[in-house]
Amino acid sequence: xxxxxxxxxxxxxxxxxxxxxxxxxxxxxxxxxxxxxxxxxxxxxxxxxxxxxxxxxxxxxxxxxxxxxxxxxxxxxxxxxxxxxxxxxxxxxxxxxxxxxxxxxxxxxxxxxxxxxxxxxxxxxxxxxxxxxxxxxxxxxxxxxxxxxxxxxxxxxxxxxxxxxxxxxxxxxxxxxxxxxxxxxxxxxxxxxxxxxx
Amino acid sequence: xxxxxxxxxxxxxxxxxxxxxxxxxxxxxxxxxxxxxxxxxxxxxxxxxxxxxxxxxxxxxxxxxxxxxxxxxxxxxxxxxxxxxxxxxxxxxxxxxxxxxxxxxxxxxxxxxxxxxxxxxxxxxxxxxxxxxxxxxxxxxxxxxxxxxxxxxxxxxxxxxxxxxxxxxxxxxxxxxxxxxxxxxxxxxxxxxxxxxxxxxxxxxxxxxxxxxxxxxxxxxxxxxxxxxxxxxxxxxxxxxxxxxxxxxxxxxxxxxxxxxxxxxxxxxxxxxxxxxxxxxxxxxxxxxxxxxxxxxxxxxxxxxxxxxxxxxxxxxxxxxxxxxxxxxxxxxxxxxxxxxxxxxxxxxx
Numbered sequence: 373x374x375x376x377x378x379x380x381x382x383x384x385x386x387x388x389x390x391x392x393x394x395x396x397x398x399x400x401x402x403x404x405x406x407x408x409x410x411x412x413x414x415x416x417x418x419x420x421x422x423x424x425x426x427x428x429x430x431x432x433x434x435x436x437x438x439x440x441x442x443x444x445x446x447x448x449x450x451x452x453x454x455x456x457x458x459x460x461x462x463x464x465x466x467x468x469x470x471x472x473x474x475x476x477x478x479x480x481x482x483x484x485x486x487x488x489x490x491x492x493x494x495x496x497x498x499x500x501x502x503x504x505x506x507x508x509x510x511x512x513x514x515x516x517x518x519x520x521x522x523x524x525x526x527x528x529x530x531x532x533x534x535x536x537x538x539x540x541x542x543x544x545x546x547x548x549x550x551x552x553x554x555x556x557x558x559x560x561x562x563x564x565x566x567x568x569x570x
Numbered sequence: 571x572x573x574x575x576x577x578x579x580x581x582x583x584x585x586x587x588x589x590x591x592x593x594x595x596x597x598x599x600x601x602x603x604x605x606x607x608x609x610x611x612x613x614x615x616x617x618x619x620x621x622x623x624x625x626x627x628x629x630x631x632x633x634x635x636x637x638x639x640x641x642x643x644x645x646x647x648x649x650x651x652x653x654x655x656x657x658x659x660x661x662x663x664x665x666x667x668x669x670x671x672x673x674x675x676x677x678x679x680x681x682x683x684x685x686x687x688x689x690x691x692x693x694x695x696x697x698x699x700x701x702x703x704x705x706x707x708x709x710x711x712x713x714x715x716x717x718x719x720x721x722x723x724x725x726x727x728x729x730x731x732x733x734x735x736x737x738x739x740x741x742x743x744x745x746x747x748x749x750x751x752x753x754x755x756x757x758x759x760x761x762x763x764x765x766x767x768x769x770x771x772x773x774x775x776x777x778x779x780x781x782x783x784x785x786x787x788x789x790x791x792x793x794x795x796x797x798x799x800x801x802x803x804x805x806x807x808x809x810x811x812x813x814x815x816x817x818x819x820x821x822x823x824x825x826x827x828x829x830x831x832x833x834x835x836x837x838x839x840x841x842x843x844x845x846x847x848x849x850x851x852x853x854x855x856x857x858x859x860x861x862x863x864x865x866x867x868x869x870x871x872x873x874x875x876x877x878x879x880x881x882x883x884x885x886x887x888x889x890x891x892x893x894x895x896x897x898x899x900x901x902x903x904x905x906x907x908x909x910x911x912x913x914x915x916x917x918x919x920x
Contacts, residue, residue, distance in 0.1 A: 432882055435779045438786045458675075465674050479694055483756035486699055487706070494708035515710055533708070542704050543901050544908065544918060551911030553688040553832055554695065 497533035501525060687828035689835075689910065697909045698759050705754045705902065721747060749856050749898040760857065760897035760906045765827040767792050768819045769887040775801075775814045783885040785818045790873040791889075792830055794820040834891070835911040838863075838870045847913035857897035859907055862890045 453461060498514045501507050509515075511525030519537035523529060638644045655668050655677050671678040709715075722737035740747060752758055767788055774781035785796040796818040801810040810816060822830050839845060848861040865886045868874065874881065897903040900920055908914065 432779070434880055434882055435782065435885075437880070439779075439782050442782055442786055442789075461674055469672060479698075480756065483698060483702060483759070486702060487756040490703065490706050491708065494706075495710065498708070498710065514708075516713060517709065517715065519708065537708060539705075539707075542905075543920075544904060544914065546905065546908035548908075548911065548913050551835065551909060552692075553836060553911075554692045555688060 494533060494536060497536060498530045500530065500532065502528040502531070683825045685825060685829075687825060687832055689832040690825075690828045693761065693910075697906070698761070701902075701905060701909060702754065702756060702759050704905065707753055709753065715753075718750070751898055758896070760895045760902045762827055762831060762893060762906070762910075763823070763896050764894040765792075765822045765830055766819060766892040766894065767822070767830075767889050768817060768892065769889040770817045771887050772809055772816055774816055775809070775811060778815070779882075780885050780887070781815055781818065783881055784887040787868065787874060787881065787886060788818050788820050788889070790877075791868075791871050792820045792822050793826050794822050796820045831893070831910060833872065837872055838867065839912075841870050842867050847915040848907070850914045850916040850918040852914075853900035853903060853919050855900055857895040857899065857903040858892055859895070859900075859903055859912075860890055860892040862888060864888050 496506075498519075499506050499509070499512045501511075507525050507529055511523050512529050513519075513521045513523035513525070514530055514533060514537075515521060515523075519534055635644070653675055655675055656666050657677070659668055660666070668678075669676045671680075673679060674681075720737075722739065723741070724737060725732035725735050739745065769784045769788060771780045771784045774784070781798060785798065788794075788796040797820065798815045799817040799819065801812055801814050801816045804810060804812045845867075848859065852859050852861055865888045868889055869878065869883075869886055874886070893903075893907065895903045895906055897906060900918075904914060904918070
């Protein structure tokens with residue numbers, strides 16, 4: 373795939389304005405030996421511009437650059453290692469995967485601990501009467517999916533549990549002030565006290 | 571250098587067997603980083619090297635081996651690592667199976683993650699725990715949810731063709747089978763699974779430059795190669811012709827998605843004037859939320875802004891952003907996005 377026609381002109385053409393500087397280049401001698409047919413054209417206009425002449429404005433050079441870089445065929449070659457380097461790479465990669473797995477596991481254990489704590493706390497609240505005493509399952513309400521069911525112990529049993537299970541104001545209530553991504557260091561002005569919601 | 575060290579290494583490896591074990595457990599008052607850390611490491615580690623076997627030690631004769639090699643009797647195997655993963659997956663019964671994508675030799679291998687995005691760090695440390703607390707629903711121990719009855723309808727009638735037919739979907743036009751809602755546990759906290767950026771450029775049918783600029787902008791913004799899509803049907807009202815390239819998308823996952831969301835929430839959206847938020851009517855009921863940005867808003871992305879002169883200003887496209895989450899309903903997805911920093915306005919679609 374020859375994309376030289378679309379290649380953007382990123383730097384001045386080969387023919388330099390300063391012949392002395394050109395002659396000082398190490399490959400200047402090589403350039404002279406090139407046959408005239410393949411040498412740079414007479415005019416300094418790039419080929420794209422020349423071809424478009426007379427048919428209206430040429431393509432925007434920015435678009436040419438974008439097209440060139442989008443269709444760039446040069447992708448990095450795949451990794452090919454010798455035996456020991458491949459084994460080293462593989463070992464480090466396995467260790468990295470192990471590390472990631474352990475970190476994920478630890479995060480999940482954290483959440484599990486929190487979940488179990490919430491669960492046991494809710495269970496305590498469900499079985500607690502007004503005086504803080506534990507009641508039996510028959511006296512407590514909240515069996516089944518509906519936490520609002522009241523048992524034989526009356527309304528006072530599990531009152532806090534029913535209040536905790538009310539999801540009033542939970543959905544769609546996160547204030548925008550909550551959403552601050554954590555950073556390494558606090559900002560220069562830690563909090564803008566003058567800010568109001570309007 | 572390494573080759574010169576080799577005899578010494580081999581000798582020390584051999585002597586390790588003979589050395590008394592007591593040395594290793596000797597208590598020391600000085601705690602160095604190298605020595606003291608060994609107490610913290612657990613004993614049954616997969617990283618420890620098993621000791622050499624006896625016959626390997628006894629048969630170890632490097633001089634004889636090198637002499638054999640010099641005589642051309644026993645050559646070393648080729649030094650290049652020759653394994654190539656197969657280009658196509660040819661089914662589970664094919665003898666040549668590709669390695670898993672986590673293997674560096676696999677063609678699907680993606681290295682990384684190379685960074686811990688701020689948003690991901692915040693999610694892990696704060697947002698996940700808070701969402702779990704907010705949405706926790708208690709069920710007393712021993713509670714079993716009632717069995718879900720048949721969600722699909724059967725074909726009732728006398729026709730003999732109804733036999734063995736697949737079940738019918740829910741009643742109603744455009745109705746789909748909704749996702750099941752599982753009770754919230756520590757395992758199914760909603761998180762961002764994917765972000766899709768899509769940009770529709772109908773002008774690309776006349777001038778492909780629009781498509782190229784849109785693809786380049788999407789690639790710059792999302793760090794993922796954009797894919798072009800053809801129009802599937804002729805739509806006269808929109809001037810669409812079948813088979814013409816009219817749109818570009820790119821899908822972001824994991825690290826890319828988190829970086830993109832953080833950029834969007836912290837840099838782009840605060841700079842939009844009079845931005846009301848994500849429309850509350852957004853959401854497909856399966857945890858995906860989408861909203862759109864105009865070309866002027868797209869130009870606020872830092873990647874576009876620093877290099878604004880590289881794009882023809884009239885060709886900068888608008889884009890649709892779809893955030894795919896693990897949630898199974900709109901409420902959970904909205905709660906997650908609000909916690910990340912996307913406000914919603916208007917009537918909410920629940």
